[in-house]
Amino acid sequence: MSENKNLIEGATGAWEVVLGLEVHAQVMSQAKLFSSAPTKFGAEQNVQVSLVDAAMPGMLPVINEECVRQAVRTGLGIKAQINLRSVFDRKNYFYPDLPQGYQISQFKYPIVGEGEIEIDLADGSVKRVGVERLHLEQDAGKSIHDQHPSLSFVDLNRSGVALMEIVSKPDMRSSEEAQAYVKKLRAILRYLGTCDGNMEEGSMRADVNVSVRRPGEPLGTRCEIKNVNSIRFIGQAIEYEARRQIDVLEDGGEIAQETRLFDPRAGETRSMRSKEEAHDYRYFPDPDLLPLVLQQEMVDALAADLPELPDDKRARFVREYGLSPYDAGVLVSEKVSADFFEEVATGRDPKLASNWVTGDFFGALNKAGLSIETSPVSARQLGELIGLISDNTISGRIAKEVFEIMFETGDDPAKIVEEKGLRQVTDLGAIEQVIDEVIAANPDKVAEVKEKPKLIGWFVGQVMKASGGKANPQSVNELLSKKLEL
Amino acid sequence: MTDLTKLTIADARKGLAAGEFTAVELTQAHVNAAEAASKLNSYVTLTPEKALAMAKHSDEKLSNGTAGPLEGIPLGIKDLFCTEGVRTTACSNILDDFTPTYESTVTAQLWRDGAVMIGKLNNDEFAMGSSNETSRFGPVINPWKASGDEADLVPGGSSGGSSAAVAAHLALGATATDTGGSIRQPAAFTGTVGLKPTYGRCSRWGIVAFASSLDQAGPITRSVRDAAIMLGSMAGHDVKDTTSVDIAVPDYEAALTGDIRGLKVGIPKEYRVDGMPAEIEKLWTDGIDWLKSAGAEIVDVSLPHTKYALPAYYIVAPAEASSNLARYDGVRYGLRVPGKDITDMYEKTRAAGFGDEVRRRILIGTYVLSAGYYDAYYIKAQKIRTLIAQDFAEAYKKVDVLLTPTAPSPAFAVGAKTDDPLSMYLNDVFTVPVNLAGLPGISLPAGLSAEGLPLGLQLIGRTFDEETLLRAAGVLEEAAGFTAEPSTWWRA
Numbered sequence: 001m002s003e004n005k006n007l008i009e010g011a012t013g014a015w016e017v018v019l020g021l022e023v024h025a026q027v028m029s030q031a032k033l034f035s036s037a038p039t040k041f042g043a044e045q046n047v048q049v050s051l052v053d054a055a056m057p058g059m060l061p062v063i064n065e066e067c068v069r070q071a072v073r074t075g076l077g078i079k080a081q082i083n084l085r086s087v088f089d090r091k092n093y094f095y096p097d098l099p100q101g102y103q104i105s106q107f108k109y110p111i112v113g114e115g116e117i118e119i120d121l122a123d124g125s126v127k128r129v130g131v132e133r134l135h136l137e138q139d140a141g142k143s144i145h146d147q148h149p150s151l152s153f154v155d156l157n158r159s160g161v162a163l164m165e166i167v168s169k170p171d172m173r174s175s176e177e178a179q180a181y182v183k184k185l186r187a188i189l190r191y192l193g194t195c196d197g198n199m200e201e202g203s204m205r206a207d208v209n210v211s212v213r214r215p216g217e218p219l220g221t222r223c224e225i226k227n228v229n230s231i232r233f234i235g236q237a238i239e240y241e242a243r244r245q246i247d248v249l250e251d252g253g254e255i256a257q258e259t260r261l262f263d264p265r266a267g268e269t270r271s272m273r274s275k276e277e278a279h280d281y282r283y284f285p286d287p288d289l290l291p292l293v294l295q296q297e298m299v300d301a302l303a304a305d306l307p308e309l310p311d312d313k314r315a316r317f318v319r320e321y322g323l324s325p326y327d328a329g330v331l332v333s334e335k336v337s338a339d340f341f342e343e344v345a346t347g348r349d350p351k352l353a354s355n356w357v358t359g360d361f362f363g364a365l366n367k368a369g370l371s372i373e374t375s376p377v378s379a380r381q382l383g384e385l386i387g388l389i390s391d392n393t394i395s396g397r398i399a400k401e402v403f404e405i406m407f408e409t410g411d412d413p414a415k416i417v418e419e420k421g422l423r424q425v426t427d428l429g430a431i432e433q434v435i436d437e438v439i440a441a442n443p444d445k446v447a448e449v450k451e452k453p454k455l456i457g458w459f460v461g462q463v464m465k466a467s468g469g470k471a472n473p474q475s476v477n478e479l480l481s482k483k484l485e486l
Numbered sequence: 487m488t489d490l491t492k493l494t495i496a497d498a499r500k501g502l503a504a505g506e507f508t509a510v511e512l513t514q515a516h517v518n519a520a521e522a523a524s525k526l527n528s529y530v531t532l533t534p535e536k537a538l539a540m541a542k543h544s545d546e547k548l549s550n551g552t553a554g555p556l557e558g559i560p561l562g563i564k565d566l567f568c569t570e571g572v573r574t575t576a577c578s579n580i581l582d583d584f585t586p587t588y589e590s591t592v593t594a595q596l597w598r599d600g601a602v603m604i605g606k607l608n609n610d611e612f613a614m615g616s617s618n619e620t621s622r623f624g625p626v627i628n629p630w631k632a633s634g635d636e637a638d639l640v641p642g643g644s645s646g647g648s649s650a651a652v653a654a655h656l657a658l659g660a661t662a663t664d665t666g667g668s669i670r671q672p673a674a675f676t677g678t679v680g681l682k683p684t685y686g687r688c689s690r691w692g693i694v695a696f697a698s699s700l701d702q703a704g705p706i707t708r709s710v711r712d713a714a715i716m717l718g719s720m721a722g723h724d725v726k727d728t729t730s731v732d733i734a735v736p737d738y739e740a741a742l743t744g745d746i747r748g749l750k751v752g753i754p755k756e757y758r759v760d761g762m763p764a765e766i767e768k769l770w771t772d773g774i775d776w777l778k779s780a781g782a783e784i785v786d787v788s789l790p791h792t793k794y795a796l797p798a799y800y801i802v803a804p805a806e807a808s809s810n811l812a813r814y815d816g817v818r819y820g821l822r823v824p825g826k827d828i829t830d831m832y833e834k835t836r837a838a839g840f841g842d843e844v845r846r847r848i849l850i851g852t853y854v855l856s857a858g859y860y861d862a863y864y865i866k867a868q869k870i871r872t873l874i875a876q877d878f879a880e881a882y883k884k885v886d887v888l889l890t891p892t893a894p895s896p897a898f899a900v901g902a903k904t905d906d907p908l909s910m911y912l913n914d915v916f917t918v919p920v921n922l923a924g925l926p927g928i929s930l931p932a933g934l935s936a937e938g939l940p941l942g943l944q945l946i947g948r949t950f951d952e953e954t955l956l957r958a959a960g961v962l963e964e965a966a967g968f969t970a971e972p973s974t975w976w977r978a
Contacts, residue, residue: 051588055813057581058568058590058692060727090809092855094832101812152828154817282855284864287699287806290728 006174007215010246016215017242018222019178019208020170023185024163025195026139026203027070033138033162034061034104041201045144045155053160055099060288063088067162068292070194071111071136072302074164077192077309078131078185080115082299086135088289091281097141097154105165107283110135111292117168117188118311119180120329129181130169139163164195170209170219175238179231182206183333187310191335205229210241212249220245221255225269228262237262241269313338321350330358336372337362343379348386356386360400364407376410377403385413398422398469425470428479431463434471435479438462446484453486490515491655495559495712498658502548502558509548509558513541513602516560520604520656525976528641528650530565530623531573532605540602547600556719557600562657564648565606566613567593567703568692572603576694577621578611580814580839582821590692591724592661592703599719604657608647611841612811613668613696616913618646619904620843628676628897629654629972632937639897639939642672642913648706649676653972659707659716663693665700666799667893667917670929673706674892674942677931677970679963680706681713682917684950685924686731689724695810697803698729700921710930710959714738717952733950741953742960747781749958752885756792757916759894766891766941769933773889773943776965777958785885789877794870795919800911801854801867802922807844808851814839846907875923882948887958890916892929892942916944926952928959931968940970 007014032039035052052059075082087109090102112134119127141159145152166185172178186204189195197204206229211222223245225237240262245255259278260269285291308316310332317328317338331354332338345353361382365375385403388394394402394417405416417423425431438459439446449455456477463476480486490512493501501507517534537560544558568574568586575581589597597603610620617640618626626646628639630653641650645662649672652660662669664682673680681704688703695701705716718739723732753774758767778784816822816835823838825831840848854863881888893913903910920927926949929942943962947955 054818056586056588056819057574057576057584057694057813058586058690060691060729062726062728092809092812094812094815096815096817096828099813099818101815102809280857282809282852282857282860284805284809284855284860287697288695288729 006176008212008242008246010250012250014215015212015242015246017173017238018170018211018213018219019172019174019238020222021168021172021178021181021209022207023166023168023182024205024207025074025166025189025197027067027136027162027164028194028196029064029066029070029162031064031066032160033064033067033136035160037160039161041203043157046157048157049159053099053156055101061104061286063289063292064162067136068111068294069302070162071134071164072294072299073192073306074166074189074194075112075115075134076299076303076306077188077194078115078117078134078166080131080134081113082294083109083111083113084294084296084299085109086111086292088136088286088292089283090286091283093279093281095140095143096152097143097156097159099141099156099159103138103140104286104289105137106135109291117181117184119177119184120333121176121180124326127177129171129177132167132169134164134166137163137165175235178208178238179235182231182234184310187333187335191307191309193307199229199231202229206234208234208237208241210238210245211255212242212245221257223255223258223260223269225260225262226272233262233264236264236267237269240267244269310338321345321354323351323354327354327358340372340379344383344386346383348383349390352386352389353383356382360403364403368407376408377406381406381412388413388417392424392472393417394422394424395469395473398424422470424472425467428475431467431471431475431479434463434466435476435483438466439483449484449486456480456484456486459484491519493658494709495556495658495707495715496709498559499557499715503553509541509544509602510538512558513537513560513604516604516657519654520651522978523654523656523976524978526627526629526650526654526656527624528608528626528647528654528656529562529605530575530577530608530621530647533572533603536572537602537604540597544600544602554598554600555715556596558602559600559658560602560604561596562604562607562648562651562660563593564609564645564661564663566609566663566694567661568694569593569603569606572606574606574694575622576612577609577623578814578839578841578844579622580821580836584820586692588692591689591726592693592720594692595719595722596661596716601719607645607651607660610644610646610668611844612694612807613644613663613665613701614807614843614847615643616667616671616910617898617900617903618643618672619900620841622841625900626650627900627976629976630676630897630939631972631975632939635937638900640675640900642675642893642897644668645672645680645706649673649678649680652676652678652706652708654974654976659705659712661703661720662706663696663701663703664917664921665696665702665803666921667914669704669706670917670927670942670944671893671913673929674931674940674944675897677940677968677972678706678708679710679713679928679930679959680704681717681928681952682920682926683717683721683952684926685921686729687721687926687950687952689722689727689730691724691726697806698810699806700799700803702921710928710956710963711739711742713928714742714956731950736953738952738956741956743957744960744964745781746777746958746961749777749782749887749954750785750885751777751782751958752785752787752881752888754787754789754792754881754888754890756789757890759915762891762894765935766894769941769943770889770891772966773932773962776962777889780961780965782958787881787885787888789874789881789919791870791873791877792919795874795922796911796915798867798870798874799914799918799922800850801863802871804847804851805855805864806851808848808855811840811844811848843907871922874919878919878923878925878946886948886954888946890944890946892916892944896935896937896939896941920946925949926955928955930959930963930966932962932966933968934970938970940968
């Protein structure tokens with residue numbers, strides 16, 4: 001393992017933070033893991049509940065094969081071992097939003113074994129994070145505590161929805177790495193279409209295992225921070241928790257293995273339950289379900305059908321479009337931006353397209369608080385704008401003006417150029433006329449430029465200004481050099 | 487008119503088809519009999535209006551030529567089967583007056599085929615018991631009494647309501663479930679036929695679960711043919727139960743050829759347990775002789791792990807039950823006893839809702855699944871289960887069916903074993919291995935004890951070979967010629 005550059009300085013020396021993540025990702029599927037009830041987000045309470053989800057007497061789970069395929073796709077997407085035989089277990093505990101009194105999960109024999117995810121770090125480096133396993137399990141319902149002074153209500157819409165629990169190895173060493181891991185995992189899931197990755201809707205959330213140690217020493221005692229539901233909070237929770245543990249250790253204390261909660265308002269983690277209070281879940285194979293046996297042919301067919309994933313797409317963008325690895329990385333980090341870019345770049349100069357998408361376009365979206373999905377400028381329109389630059393209809397500078405108008409009005413670039421008369425002047429006679437006027441008006445500068453040829457830039461500026469920015473800058477340069485005899 | 491309750495299903499079917507009586511008349515006779523038998527406590531819910539409405543519908547179908555294979559046949563349904571719109575309690579307080587909005591697959595298939603529901607039958611709470619004394623509705627009383635003795639006897643369990651109702655002619659047949667002997671042992675105690683099919687033969691969907699890997703529905707009837715008829719309607723693959731098996735349902739009645747020449751019948755030596763009453767020993771020998779005379783070949787076999795079956799069963803079944811019964815928590819349906827917080831509510835509800843035997847098994851099950859004990863108990867029990875299945879598989883290389891006694895004793899007195907769970911559990915010593923191995927088994931009445939109580943013999947078959955099992959049972963039934971009937975002391 002490479003040297004850790006992310007050590008945290010304590011009062012008594014440097015510490016290393018060790019992180020492992022358990023990400024719960026809701027499987028994209030029409031129906032729940034073991035019932036045919038729908039899974040749409042935001043439905044009225046308790047309307048997406050089957051007899052199975054409510055655990056009525058005599059009800060039996062039946063595996064939803066689409067959820068199985070989604071788990072296999074995800075496993076293939078993280079280059080993981082697909083286990084052709086896996087087993088569903090019951091995890092037993094009492095809670096009002098857990099109707100069966102147990103969660104059906106996979107304990108000993110998960111559907112997906114070891115895999116890995118490459119994460120991209122700010123310094124341009126790439127790190128491999130191991131995945132321990134991925135298993136399928138049921139989500140619980142939701143307890144609602146603020147509707148009645150003394151009673152809690154239960155909404156079972158989520159009860160039985162399929163989750164993938166994706167467990168990383170303790171391979172991450174900083175909050176940045178943990179955040180990059182979640183971002184990359186989310187991108188892969190979205191590319192695969194196996195989870196929508198919407199953390200604000202709860203379709204993806206993470207349990208973060210944090211421990212600290214002196215560099216080179218064995219692993220320290222870990223604390224698990226439960227259910228962190230945004231990438232920002234993951235960073236905050238780790239920073240806080242690592243510092244807390246270092247403070248405890250430097251004060252001569254010991255870390256108690258426990259489950260903690262992150263409070264985003266206070267920006268701190270708080271103890272939830274200790275190891276002694278931990279449940280005994282009494283896992284055992286669910287006798288209502290036979291072991292899940294997959295055929296290799298089915299796995300092969302899913303593998304053959306897998307979409308292009310971020311790493312491959314980035315490599316292709318570098319190879320096919322000549323983009324820098326960094327720009328390509330930015331574009332592929334979200335499937336929508338990669339798709340948007342490719343539409344813009346089709347038939348255009350790809351580097352120019354990349355600069356426009358990652359520069360002005362993302363900048364404008366950010367400023368306006370919009371996303372690609374809600375953007376007033378479509379990929380087709382941005383592509384047309386780039387076309388207008390490439391065929392010299394407008395200059396790059398004018399294009400920025402046009403883009404601003406496009407972003408405001410949603411109009412096509414050609415229409416804006418026509419209406420505002422922004423078409424670039426390529427008529428050499430017209431440019432010559434402006435140049436002659438500028439030369440005639442500035443005899444002193446003409447004298448100076450003979451001594452200092454760099455002053456030609458001043459002349460270019462004057463000509464461009466006089467032409468309202470519409471003169472073709474290249475023509476201006478050439479003609480000026482000739483006229484000034486440089 | 488003859489007493490319609492004396493008929494078998496096969497006879498009644500003939501009589502209905504010939505128009506000798508109507509389904510309404512047949513049903514009314516059974517409703518009357520059931521209403522006059524409250525002393526037996528076999529029904530916990532009678533549904534006479536529903537029964538007569540169903541019978542009327544059957545008469546229409548009989549007259550217009552669209553009758554199903556069970557058209558107009560009045561049946562009792564064990565209260566473990568969820569019945570749409572009819573209270574279903576598993577005879578537990580925890581289910582209170584739970585009324586399902588759905589129908590179990592097995593009963594739905596019976597109604598599809600024309601059967602008529604007389605009512606819901608008593609059973610041990612959640613099917614946990616061997617004497618039908620753990621029911622919230624009180625014990626079922628066996629229609630049989632020992633000669634010269636007025637003491638109430640148990641009908642066996644857990645399907646004691648089913649066995650008593652069929653023995654007392656309160657239904658032509660009944661549904662039952664068998665997790666460790668709950669069809670066969672009550673059948674043996676009441677002089678009826680009890681068939682536990684192969685695990686996976688009947689859907690478990692809509693049957694209140696006790697131990698999912700062992701539970702199997704089957705019929706209790708007064709003849710082997712009737713059991714074959716009922717099984718034909720109850721069996722079949724169900725996409726809602728992934729442990730049900732997708733193989734065609736054969737014509738079980740057609741299997742009753744009466745010819746077992748060349749059939750190899752195994753006699754497992756390990757079933758000759760210490761302290762087995764001589765009369766049961768003799769019954770077993772009689773059975774061997776009858777089958778031999780009918781042309782079967784008798785083969786001594788060994789099932790060496792038999793003695794571990796009961797301990798393994800009392801780990802696996804409670805383990806599954808402890809988890810299956812977790813859903814009865816007072817949150818969504820059934821009983822709720824309010825508490826000061828959620829934990830208090832759970833504790834009060836479950837304390838009030840579950841009886842002693844159910845609580846005992848939840849405790850045992852929770853214990854054997856606990857961290858630190860799981861390997862020593864649950865895993866070991868599962869290994870034993872595998873060995874027991876291998877024992878049978880080994881035996882079936884040499885034989886086609888096995889013959890054993892069904893229970894180590896005839897029916898005992900109500901209250902005799904309620905304080906002695908171990909001796910109660912021993913009742914299932916011959917039936918439990920069959921469940922652990924998932925095999926089909928049938929008990930049929932083969933003789934009377936010295937006190938005049940029915941005794942049963944058990945035949946055990948190969949997986950999904952109910953046909954051979956029924957064929958052998960038919961011959962045994964014929965040879966035994968069991969015609970004894972209890973006196974009708976219970977009639978009001």
